[in-house]
Amino acid sequence: MKGIRRLAQHLDISIGTVSRALNGRPDVNEETRKRVLAAAKELGYVPNQSGRSLRQGTTNIIGFMMQTGTEITGQGDTFFMSVFDGVQAVFARHKLDLVALLCSSQEDPGDYLRRVVARGFADGVILSATQRHDPRVEFLSERNIPFVTLGRTLTDAGQPWLDLDFEGMAQSSIHRLVAHGHRRIAITRPHDDVNLGYVFVEHCREALAAHGLTLDEDLIFRSTPNEAGGYQIGRDLLALDERPTAIVLINETIAIGFYQALSEAGVRPGRDIAIIGRYSPHAQFLSPSLTCFRLSLRDLGVALAETLLSTMPAFSHHYPHTTANKLWPMELVEGASDALQIHQS
Amino acid sequence: MKGIRRLAQHLDISIGTVSRALNGRPDVNEETRKRVLAAAKELGYVPNQSGRSLRQGTTNIIGFMMQTGTEITGQGDTFFMSVFDGVQAVFARHKLDLVALLCSSQEDPGDYLRRVVARGFADGVILSATQRHDPRVEFLSERNIPFVTLGRTLTDAGQPWLDLDFEGMAQSSIHRLVAHGHRRIAITRPHDDVNLGYVFVEHCREALAAHGLTLDEDLIFRSTPNEAGGYQIGRDLLALDERPTAIVLINETIAIGFYQALSEAGVRPGRDIAIIGRYSPHAQFLSPSLTCFRLSLRDLGVALAETLLSTMPAFSHHYPHTTANKLWPMELVEGASDALQIHQS
DNA sequence: CATAGTTCCGTAAACGTTTACGGACGCCAA
DNA sequence: TTGGCGTCCGTAAACGTTTACGGAACTATG
Structure with missing residues (x-):
């Protein structure tokens, strides 16, 4: 006996009640809920992802796609990490799991996305390092998967985007x-x-x-x-x-x-x-x-996350107004490298 | 009608045959297999991840855990990207999907791992940036999840590891x-x-x-x-x-x-x-x-991947001998920064 | 006491696959 | 003809959840 059945057996109640207790449904006695929670912690029970998402049709996973190799992305390496941090901060509030879809520089990003996302892996996707003609946006919009891009493309399909200014x-x-x-x-x-x-x-x-x-x-x-x-x-x-x-x-x-x-x-x-x-x-x-x-990469990540959530029906009521289709401002930091002035003669 | 049923209906054969055809089982007529493959491509059918892994008890996903923020990992930013590239190259051969489990610097790595892996998210895990006392190795070995660490810890649980020399x-x-x-x-x-x-x-x-x-x-x-x-x-x-x-x-x-x-x-x-x-x-x-x-980070990634696979029953026959528990050699590149010589008087 | 309403819980179906099992059919040898 | 064998396919169960539905027990109201 495994999974939720084991927990139910251990408590001598039905699996339905256990599930409801764990998911915070109102129609369960507070006393039994406490017992369930305690037993879950004691037995180290964690609901199985596959079973849950099969039933719900939703995975609670958001994919943030990036690529390895600076010769491709052109962004310094900490760039995406910082953006990721901001994205993560938002999703954590909604109990969404964020994973990085790191595409190897040897693999075609389009193929990669198709392979991993088509099978219902993620509820939403953030695309970075977009290309001028990017087959990924076409793919995602065809499949009706919510997504947002960091960077405009020529093949934009009406999806929200953000870009550096x-x-x-x-x-x-x-x-x-x-x-x-x-x-x-x-x-x-x-x-x-x-x-x-x-x-x-x-x-x-x-x-x-x-x-x-x-x-x-x-x-x-x-x-x-x-x-x-x-x-x-x-x-x-x-x-x-x-x-x-x-x-x-x-x-x-x-x-x-x-x-x-x-x-x-x-x-x-x-x-x-x-x-x-x-x-x-x-x-x-x-x-x-x-x-x-x-620019503040972390804030950019936050904006990306909020924009994506605003396109997802289950969360859009939290984010009615978004910063979509915005050019993200950059601030000039004065240094010495442009001190040279030319005096016309 | 959706999923494999739709495909079966379209071809007027049973879902069992469709599944067998797609999975390369021998007990299916080559002629029908071709038809199935063609129809799958035409209809854009991709097997649902949740359904599949629920049935098989396996996700075909490997997680490579890293952390954001250089102040934590201490590795330059391209470091993990390069290692990742090598890992990816190996897993791709086995049709395993590799995803990066990027833990935000704001979150406790142990909590993160528990949250995302405990629910049966990944078949195996690569741990990087290990701490001296790392609760993650304890967690993974308790749960019997195959894993390998990049970096030794004091709490090593008999799992294979690699480390820089x-x-x-x-x-x-x-x-x-x-x-x-x-x-x-x-x-x-x-x-x-x-x-x-x-x-x-x-x-x-x-x-x-x-x-x-x-x-x-x-x-x-x-x-x-x-x-x-x-x-x-x-x-x-x-x-x-x-x-x-x-x-x-x-x-x-x-x-x-x-x-x-x-x-x-x-x-x-x-x-x-x-x-x-x-x-x-x-x-x-x-x-x-x-x-x-x-050092060759890509080769290190390859070794990590092969080592992990060698601990996974489904793949271990491919990798009977591994490079586990090895100190990865580094090569000295001579520059000018240590040219100074002290002559004792 | 009868009725209605509330609170809580059990039952069972459904999600989309894979796969064990068995059956239909054709072929060949006895 | 009979039986055995090989090839191919359909059926149905199972994986671990969530949730619609209904019902039991209890309380409140008349």
Whole structure:
């Protein structure tokens, strides 16, 4: 005898009552409820997940999909961990179990999602590191599985999304650099598949145009969004005949390699070139300190979770108003890396 | 009509045959199997996880438990991602779904594991970032859930484990430094809860003793194992009346902050102090380059997965001999940070 | 006392699979 | 023809829950 039957037998009551007692139903005597709870703890009983979700048609599990390998996500490694923390905090309040669906860099994310989610694994999904054309959003919306994406895609299917405010970052960094006299400004972008590259480039172009400047296509650097990519960008930039006087780094970790490439060539950030980047835990340990855009990852996670819950009927009454389809603001942290000012002659 | 019944109805055969066809049983006509497979693809049928695991008593899910927050794990962020990749590669071959059980830094890991695993969520578990006294191993062994730990604990319950070879690292780094003439050598360790601290300190002590030296207790630096902790260690070290001439950094990311603290004081690694650390993706972008111990995280993941499978009856015949209870070797990558040699007068 | 209402609990069906069992059918040998 | 054997398939039970339904015991009201 196992499971709830064992508990019922031990207490000499029916399994129905045991179940009701454990689930906090009102139609059970408080006295017996106490007995049941005590016995459950004593015998170490925990309801079986499969049985429960088979009956209820719900798993109480939310999947947060991410991918291994910085060369793909382009986010520093602690990035998703921090977001995850925020998501977790919300779901814990609703007794939802959050698991990370970590897709290996060797596997196709679409296949992975199909494999694990199609079989009714999760009640809802949070998608991160979305691609420009992302088959996952199509899949999830076809299957009617509640989901929210961190990052817009071109194939958005009406699902709620949140995204970092790359528009704002583009505008204020370009504006800041131009105000400091820079005219020749380089920018970086990740490889073609990720949407933020397009978004960022276009808004930089616009911001420059607003100042009567044009974006030089040769000054758009493309690389893998990790340290090694940043190093490569540094080398490429230094090899130019006519170097830019400033650069905006779109990804977090590339600043590390970029600094190194400059250092090897005796070029000093903030003195010889102005740099604006993204905050990461390492950024504050670069010298000279990196001027960068920072955001509260934990809050972002909270917003993601609440947005997802607002689309799930069982929870939506808790979250009538959501922060869906919002560009998450980033705050400029002033450092020394963009101290260089150009004085027009 | 849903699920397998719908498929059976559509094909006008019984659900039993459908199930057998999908599961590759021999007692089904090849012709009908093809029809079933085709229809399943057409209708997008995927067997329901709950129903299946309820019947079979097995979930086909393996959980890899990690924790958010570098201040806890002490491992650089890409560390677990890389290990995960290796684990995933093995499990994929056996059609096992691997999910990451990411425990938030706000939650007690023991509670988390109990909550999510006790209800029959996973067939097996990989535990990482084990604590010195880790209630999780007790819990899992009580419940008879197959598991393997990355890192030994004091409460080991006979489960297989793998661990990094901190013994080897201690010996060869101490030996190397002593050979370079160093006598006053500092080491670092994480906070009290993690076992590797004890292991490492003791083996450093022994290695020093083998050279007739004693480990100065004032030269054991303790900190959170992230960049900020490394910075603090640097400040503390510089504040000493009698500075050590060399230091061995046990964690990956602390080198970043440590370098920064030195840099601010005008102390240069490799010239004014010898440093040996652990490899991380950032390490190669420090300058001067960090002499560090490196290991193949992916291979470690593969070994972890195979070890776990060897303890699971359904798979053990595939892995009769395992690499369980092995200290995973690390390889020294020579850099410039330990170039300083002391010439005794 | 009769009736209605309340409180609590037991019964049994249902969720979607897998699989043991047995049966139908065809084939071959005796 | 009979029996045995192999191939393929249908039937139904089982996995561990939750929950709709109904009923027993008790209380309150007239």
